[in-house]
Every structure is written in C-alpha cells, then in structure tokens.
Amino acid sequence: MSIRARIEGVGHAVPPRILTNDELSTMVDTNDEWIFSRTGIRQRHISGPDETPFTLALEASQKALAHSGVAAEDLDMVIVGTVTGDMQFPSTSCLLQDAIGAKHAGAFDVGAACAGFIYSIANAAALIETGMAKKVLVVGVDVLTKIVDWTDRSTCVLFGDGAGAVILKGVEGSERGVIKTVLLSDGSGAKHIHNEVGGSRYPFGSPQAAPRSQKVYMNGNEVYRFAVQAMGDACMKVLAEAKMTPDEVDLFVPHQANIRIIESARERLNLPSEKVFVNVDRFGNTSAGSIPIALSEATEMGVLKPGMTVLTVGFGAGLVWGANLIRW
Ligand code: ACO
Numbered sequence: 001m002s003i004r005a006r007i008e009g010v011g012h013a014v015p016p017r018i019l020t021n022d023e024l025s026t027m028v029d030t031n032d033e034w035i036f037s038r039t040g041i042r043q044r045h046i047s048g049p050d051e052t053p054f055t056l057a058l059e060a061s062q063k064a065l066a067h068s069g070v071a072a073e074d075l076d077m078v079i080v081g082t083v084t085g086d087m088q089f090p091s092t093s094c095l096l097q098d099a100i101g102a103k104h105a106g107a108f109d110v111g112a113a114c115a116g117f118i119y120s121i122a123n124a125a126a127l128i129e130t131g132m133a134k135k136v137l138v139v140g141v142d143v144l145t146k147i148v149d150w151t152d153r154s155t156c157v158l159f160g161d162g163a164g165a166v167i168l169k170g171v172e173g174s175e176r177g178v179i180k181t182v183l184l185s186d187g188s189g190a191k192h193i194h195n196e197v198g199g200s201r202y203p204f205g206s207p208q209a210a211p212r213s214q215k216v217y218m219n220g221n222e223v224y225r226f227a228v229q230a231m232g233d234a235c236m237k238v239l240a241e242a243k244m245t246p247d248e249v250d251l252f253v254p255h256q257a258n259i260r261i262i263e264s265a266r267e268r269l270n271l272p273s274e275k276v277f278v279n280v281d282r283f284g285n286t287s288a289g290s291i292p293i294a295l296s297e298a299t300e301m302g303v304l305k306p307g308m309t310v311l312t313v314g315f316g317a318g319l320v321w322g323a324n325l326i327r328w
Pocket of ligand 1: 029030031034037038039113114115152153154157158193218220221223224227257258285287314315317
C-alpha cells in the first residue's frame with residue numbers, strides 16, 4: 001500500500017511591527033493608491049533587529065507542533081525554505097532543529113526564493129513516500145525587508161516578513177495528503193531578480209562586490225510577465241498529472257505576490273473568487289513564508305478543512321516555479 005504525506009498541523013508567525021502604505025509614502029515617493037491598485041497590498045509586517053528567519057520559524061514551528069500533537073523528538077527531518085537564512089552557514093534548519101529539540105532529525109535548507117515552500121513540501125513528500133522519513137517539519141520563511149533597497153520604490157513596497165510551518169506525517173493508504181507536485185526552473189532568468197553580493201562570487205567588502213548593489217535587484221515587468229505564465233502553467237500541469245480538473249479544487253492558495261498575478265491565475269483556472277485565498281493586502285509578499293502563512297490563516301479561519309482539495313502554486317527568483325496539490 002502506498003504512503004501519503006498528510007498535513008497534521010500548521011502554524012505561522014509574523015513580526016508585530018506593521019508598516020502601512022501611508023507610512024511608506026513618508027519614506028519613498030509613493031502613495032497608498034499606487035501601491036494598492038498595482039499590487040493589492042495595504043500593509044506588511046517588518047522584522048526588527050532581533051527578529052530573524054530563525055526566530056520566526058521557531059514560533060511558527062512550535063505552533064505547528066502543538067497543533068499536530070507530534071513531538072519534536074519524533075521528527076525525522078527539518079526542512080526550511082528560505083533565501084534570507086540567519087547565516088551563510090550553518091543552515092537555519094539546523095538552528096531550528098536544535099531549538100525545538102528534534103534530536104533525531106536531519107536538517108537542511110531549500111533555496112528556491114518565493115517557491116521555497118513548494119519545493120520544500122515536494123522534498124518532504126518524496127522522503128515520506130519513499131519511506132526515508134515518517135514525520136517532517138517544513139517551514140517557509142523569509143525576511144526580505146532586511147535586504148531590499150529602501151530607496152527603490154519599485155521593490156521596497158512589495159515585501160514583508162513572516163514564517164509558516166506545517167507538520168507532515170506518512171500514512172499508509174491515506175486519501176489525504178500530498179497528491180502531486182511539479183517543480184520547474186529556468187536559470188536564464190537569474191538576471192531578472194537577484195541579490196548578487198554576499199555569496200562567494202562577490203563576497204562582502206571585496207573589490208568584485210564594490211561596484212554592485214548589495215540589495216535585491218528586480219526587473220518588475222519581466223518578473224510579472226514570467227509569473228503570470230508560470231503560475232497558470234504549473235497549476236494546469238499538476239492537475240493534469242493528477243488526472244484532475246480545476247473544478248475539483250476546493251481552495252486555491254497561490255503565492256501572495258500581487259493581486260493582479262493571483263487574479264490572472266484564477267481566470268486561467270476559471271475558479272470563482274470565493275475559492276481563492278488572499279491575504280496579500282495584509283502581509284505583502286513574504287516570499288517562502290507566503291503560502292504556509294496563508295494555509296495556516298485559512299485553517300485558523302475555518303476556510304480550510306480536512307478533506308478539501310487545495311492547490312498551492314508559487315514562483316520566484318531562479319527563476320523557479322511549481323505547484324503542490326494536496327488533499328487537506
Ligand atoms: N509608487 C509610485 N510609482 C511607482 C512605484 C511606487 N511604489 N514603483 C514604480 N512606480 C512608477 C514607475 O517609476 C513607473 O513610472 P514611469 O512610467 O514614470 O517610468 C510607473 O510607476 C509604472 O511602473 P511599472 O513598473 O510599469 O508598474 P507596473 O504596473 O508594472 O507594476 C510592479 C510594478 C508592481 C513591481 C509589477 O511589475 C509586479 O508586481 N511585478 C512582479 C514582482 C514580483 O512579484 N516579484 C516577486 C518575485 S518572487 C521572489 O522570488 C522574491
């Protein structure tokens with residue numbers, strides 16, 4: 001009998017500090033009307049000096065563990081999707097593994113930007129389905145506000161910080177769990193969104209780094225064009241591989257980057273608005289945190305219930321994109 005990776009618990013955490021569009025307008029030449037009409041964002045949560053992916057991941061993970069009833073020492077693996085990890089190394093997942101007391105677990109980070117949670121869930125499901133792990137903690141977390149250029153109005157208005165966590169458990173013959181996953185990439189698009197400095201090619205303080213920006217660079221129009229195509233394509237592909245149709249989806253939980261991108265994916269799938277979960281207005285784009293925060297909120301609100309078919313889809317720097325189809 002085959003094993004499915006079933007979601008047993010969820011949790012999320014965001015920094016308490018809220019930055020509204022109006023407050024942002026006092027920092028750069030922008031306004032609430034422009035930001036809201038182009039992106040659907042009204043506010044975002046911003047981390048302070050002591051808030052990091054680790055601290056946010058820890059809070060979200062403790063909530064997810066409590067919600068699932070799974071003990072940390074029973075975890076076999078800790079996976080953290082992030083591109084803003086606390087340090088170059090060790091991985092944020094190792095810091096988390098220690099702090100929660102997952103004494104018998106392996107730990108690794110997944111660097112797939114805003115698709116980090118989609119990629120991490122795919123890894124967890126594969127480990128569980130092949131019998132390599134039984135219980136896995138997956139976290140999506142980013143604090144992009146620490147590496148955006150706060151003088152660049154075309155990028156700084158988009159991002160917020162936050163973490164979401166889920167506990168997956170292998171269950172034989174289960175109807176519920178991760179049904180299908182697709183992962184895609186196109187590295188030729190690295191030029192459209194990147195943060196070059198700080199790696200080993202352009203180390204901080206080196207002559208090679210000097211002429212380059214140390215902050216996030218993004219060509220918004222190119223990323224927008226890519227995202228509209230990629231979101232729809234990944235959804236159709238994962239549904240086709242599962243031999244399912246869009247009308248069988250009970251809840252669509254897309255990466256929360258921009259309401260217009262979400263809307264174009266909704267139209268491509270021909271889904272009614274009430275089947276689409278949206279919180280980009282309150283959180284902005286929290287990168288790898290975006291989808292698991294939405295899943296956790298949807299659960300808290302009673303919008304997402306056991307047995308429902310959930311379609312999640314994400315895209316990000318790489319370029320990378322993918323989708324997870326889950327029976328909740
Ligand atoms: N406030 C006011 N005006 C602005 C702002 C701002 N915050 N930002 C840009 N503008 C101006 C521009 O300067 C431009 O002015 P101009 O015509 O005088 O030159 C005008 O507004 C239009 O700019 P566009 O870039 O064409 O605006 P657009 O409607 O395309 O929206 C946006 C820009 C919101 C960035 C859009 O392109 C987008 O959402 N792209 C996708 C970004 C994304 O999702 N990134 C996440 C990547 S995932 C990851 O891995 C992190």
